[in-house]
Amino acid sequence: MDLHLRGKRVLITGASKGIGAAAAEAFAEEGCHLVLAARSGDALKALAERLRSAHQIDATIAVVDLRKPEDTARLVRDAGDIDILVNNAGDIPGGSIDKIDESTWRHAWELKVFGYINLTRLIYAQMKARGHGVIVNDIGAAGEKFDANYICGSAGNAALMAFTRALGGKSLADNIRVVGINPGPVGTDRHVTLLKTRAKSQFGDESRYREFQKGFPLGRPAHAREIGDLMAFLASDRSGYTSGVIFTVDGGLTAGWA
Numbered sequence: 001m002d003l004h005l006r007g008k009r010v011l012i013t014g015a016s017k018g019i020g021a022a023a024a025e026a027f028a029e030e031g032c033h034l035v036l037a038a039r040s041g042d043a044l045k046a047l048a049e050r051l052r053s054a055h056q057i058d059a060t061i062a063v064v065d066l067r068k069p070e071d072t073a074r075l076v077r078d079a080g081d082i083d084i085l086v087n088n089a090g091d092i093p094g095g096s097i098d099k100i101d102e103s104t105w106r107h108a109w110e111l112k113v114f115g116y117i118n119l120t121r122l123i124y125a126q127m128k129a130r131g132h133g134v135i136v137n138d139i140g141a142a143g144e145k146f147d148a149n150y151i152c153g154s155a156g157n158a159a160l161m162a163f164t165r166a167l168g169g170k171s172l173a174d175n176i177r178v179v180g181i182n183p184g185p186v187g188t189d190r191h192v193t194l195l196k197t198r199a200k201s202q203f204g205d206e207s208r209y210r211e212f213q214k215g216f217p218l219g220r221p222a223h224a225r226e227i228g229d230l231m232a233f234l235a236s237d238r239s240g241y242t243s244g245v246i247f248t249v250d251g252g253l254t255a256g257w258a
Contacts (some may be wrong), residue, residue: 003236006031010235011075011082013066013119014089016043018188019138022228023086024051024059030232033058035079038089039065066115067107076122081130084235085123087116088138091190092153094197100152113156117163120178124167128174134235135171137164137180138227139246144182145254149198157182161246168244177243179234184250185213185221217251 010027014020016038024034028051036044041063048059062078064071066089090112093104100108120135127133142150143157161180168178185191195209203211213221227249233239234247248254 001238003030003232003238005084005232005236008032008083008235009035009079009081010084010086011035011037011079011123012086012088013037013115014138016040016047018190019183019186019224019227020086020088021047022224023088023138023231024228026225026228026232027084027235028055028057028059030236031055031057032084035060035062035082037062037064037066037075039063066119067110069118072115072118072122076119076126082123082126083133085120085133085135086138086231086235087119087135089115090138092150092156094150094194095152095201096149097151105152108152109156112153113159116160120163120167124171124174124176127176131175133176135167135176135178136231136235137178138231139164139180139182141182141184141248141250141254144248145250149201150194164246165244170244172243177240179239179242179244180246181227181230181234182246182248182250182254183222183227184248184253185216186224186227187221188224191221217253222249222251 010032012020012023015024015036038044044061048061051059062075064075066072092108092112139160140157142154143161146154164180171178195212196206199209200206
């Protein structure tokens, strides 16, 4: 299926690994030109070089910390006109309310919650001035299936779900679509880190984290590329009447997988 994305300019945050890197691959295969943003310059450079060579597209990198307003402003300025924004950067830690103190909570939300909001505010204004655009927010299923052992993430994701629905519910008036994706478990380094935290808390042994994966649908977490491919579809005109909604991709866990 041709998604009609060739030549579009896509900004992806948290692009150095995991879902962000998978999304970059998916958009590159569709002929999009990329702006890849993250804090890890070496990983970004390697990814950009590989995608340029494999798909004959433009791929530039931006080493930024989206907790810093000056970095966010610089990213938007240097990126130029963006057709598609993929908000993906985030590193909210696992832990119950007695484990996540105020400074840790605020530090996490500065990136995953306010980082999405602040970057969206700037990019949305540009898109509105140009008359079109798509914003895809990678949120997380913990925002609808609440987890006391991931309380900071559940609360933050729920806030971003509300933000996505509120903004996307009216954005087509500006010819902009805003959508969200709630991945469940995805086989990334971050997924393993969260499970290790849970295993250490529950069993006293982080090496037992794989025990939590046995009960997943199909006996595995989602592949990052399964999320990246959905991002590309939702950003395309094949999904042109889609806005203000969130797609859950968790193999049925939120729907009541036993």
